[in-house]
Amino acid sequence: MCRRFTTVGGLIPPIAGLVAGLSVFHSTQAEYGINFPPPAADVAQEIYDIHMLTMQIATFLLLVVFSIVIYSLYFHRKSRGYPADQHFHNTWFGNWSWVIVPALVLGVDLTIASNADAVLKKVWDVPKDEKLMDVKVTGHQWWWEFDYLDYGIKVESRYTPREQAGDLYLREVDNRLVLPTNTKIRFLHTSADVLHAFWVPELAFKKDAIPGYVTETWSELNREGVFRGQCAELCGTWHSRMPLVVESVSPEKFQTWVAEQQEIKVAAAAEAAATKTWSREELMAKGKALYETKCAACHQLAGQGLPPAFPPLNGSAIVNGPIEAHFNMVINGKPGTAMQAWGALNDLEIAAIITYERNAWDNRTGDTVQPTDVALAR
């Protein structure tokens, strides 16, 4: 009685899991499903197909194994009076199965490997002798930087806090990676600090961002849309807060976007180059905005930090001490820690951030730092 239950029972958990999984899928996961989202590039489609192929082969083999085991569990039981066949391993099958089984498995393996190899070739190497648009993707703790090398545009992309993002929290960013459709794009991946990984499922590839390395991938988007992914290599405290959002637009719209970005860039450069003396209030306002996007992830909005990894700036000895040390920390960072070098910011930006830090919260140095001071300190 209890016996019968035990024999078939090995199956119940996986099946129950599957059923539970499928029913949930219909109710709430409809948008994303239980499989990869529909690919947005031809190579991505091939990757999707090879995934489906191996999954189908695996499912088929699983069914074969399950059926044989269940048959045996049911019929070859002592309680049914089945006599053990003491010579089964000495039959011709017993003597030759060590050849037959590997040969069958090899057949399956070769099917998978040959199909995979064909796709791999297309995916792996970036097309040669063609005009490609280059986008350099740099991972930082904990944001992404996109350099459109052909257009001289740089975009910084950070997660959107829950209040603004709502249901898209951890899947939405302030500045998206805008890309044109029907254009071969080469991504150059690298990192400014620790390992990160670029992963947007619709593009169907993942590539690590490794400091000191530049690795390549490529894609050609075949439809417009917004595709969401996130950093896939553990990169420390806020690994969960590095979404990636690709906005795929037509080449015309992309050109408009490029023009806009270039104007913004020119305006910012003009502002920074202006030889005016900035007032404390102007610098504080700019500094606050910059601090909150760039610095607050670690040092926190109120400057309290997250010790011991991220020291507080409120009351910090460096922030309240001689200004040279403060310049040095911001411009050059602190090697071996998460504090990166912020020297790529322009003089105005650094002046604003330092002015803000030295006068915000309980810090009362009263210093006003001008862009020219920063230029001298570099």
Add this chain to the structure above:
Amino acid sequence: MSHTSTLHDAPHHHANPTGWRRWLFSTNHKDIGTLYLLFALAMLFMGGASAMLIRAELFQPGIQLLDPDLYNNLVTNHALLMIFGAVMPAAAGLANWMIPLMIGAPDMALPRMNNLSFWILPAAGTMLILSFVVPFFPGGGSQINTGWTLYPPLSVQVGMSMDFLIFAIHLLGISSVLASINIIVTLLNMRAPGMTLMKMPIFCWTWLVTAFLLILVVPVLAGGVTMLLFDRHFGTSFFDAAGGGDPVLFQHLFWFFGHPEVYVLLLPSIGVLSHVIPTFARKPLFGYKSMVGAMIAVGTIGMVVWAHHQYTIGMSLGAVSYFMIGTIIISIPVGLMIFNFIATMWRGAMTFETPMLFAVAIILMFTFGGLSGVMLAVVPADMQYHDSMFVVAHFHYVLMPGAVFGLFAGVFYWLPKWTGHMYDERLGKLFFWINVTGFNLTFFPQHFLGLAGMPRRIIDYNVMFTEFNVISSIGAMIFGFSHLLLLYIVIKTIRGGEPATSRVWEGARGLEWEVASPPPFHTWETPPLIRQEQSA
């Protein structure tokens, strides 16, 4: 022969210390085996506690219980406790108990070294736990937030807890290498007369291969973490690109150890199954020779496919093709092993006591994990799966059945032999059902999470991943707490129960069943004679 036994008999009475000395100074394989098993049980509960905290945090989106660094610290700690604290010592415990009994040897070949290899473990375990708790003390630095893979540069940023961890790994490595040497020497030199290598019980074979693997790969890990230590403190830049080093080098060193390590975890349990299934199917193991060949093949090929954990680092096309094909090929010996198990059940007269229930579950679920492994081996598709929850699902489907359930099967199978009492079969079956249901509930949904785009090792996730995480966390609580039942069953069996016969199971074959249950303190002082037809 009579000469040796008089020599042995005389010192027995005063050479068997009692109380704590019996354990601390023990050179007896059975006592040391028991120590290993108890240590593993303690670590299983600690590792389990960290896992349940992780799953409790992931029960809902948002950050409720932990903070991100503590979360990552737990992720690291869970893996290391389970791999180095629970599974490897438990397998070594079974080896200590069973190998001498199975090959008709009076003890392990190097009993004093045996004592050392166990007693390094509590020290190593303490270091490991310190690496987790040190950051909570003033001046303790930041927590280890790297995961068990310890990739630099992140692992260079971590505070002093990383140094504790590095030394813990050194100690654990020394312990494993010593134990491996002992096992190899025992198996090669101490077999009863007439037991040729090809008559050796399969459990011994699996440990022979495992021990060789450990000796080959553990030093590579030790070298890797030592270089990390130097980068952290002595100004070298092995892994620092800014100093001319290479962060990817560490990954190669780690996985050169890490991939064979998964077979280290797997093989002893495969060995257990090779005894459990014939016993309860009441017929000999199908394909003894092909089993031996398959495990040697797994060990050998397993040494040269490590970079399938690093498909996304940007290797050349040639390199990834090689690692892909090598990895897919592993399915041949692994498939052969599973086939042999099924063919052993086939046309047998099966009964389903707890060890056999675990064995059947292992065959089904391990096959599942192996098949998802083949999917992961396919490079273009792994560009999607890598570092997602799909990988987490895969390795729990291979490790939990392939290693942990195999150990459970072994414990239930041999517990009557060790204690002289039968365990409570009803409770054993109850444990099996709760445990296996909880396991599947926990890990099956994680495949979907991975495919839908959820990376691994994140403390907080978007609402679209909620449902499967809820199921998974509920499963994890069932799974986790079910182990209290295991603890209860084990304690109950140690304290009493129906007396076990020396054969214990109707279908059991092999030398270990010819000694009394429980076996006397010293066994096989006179080596048994192996009859011609007798083998595993």
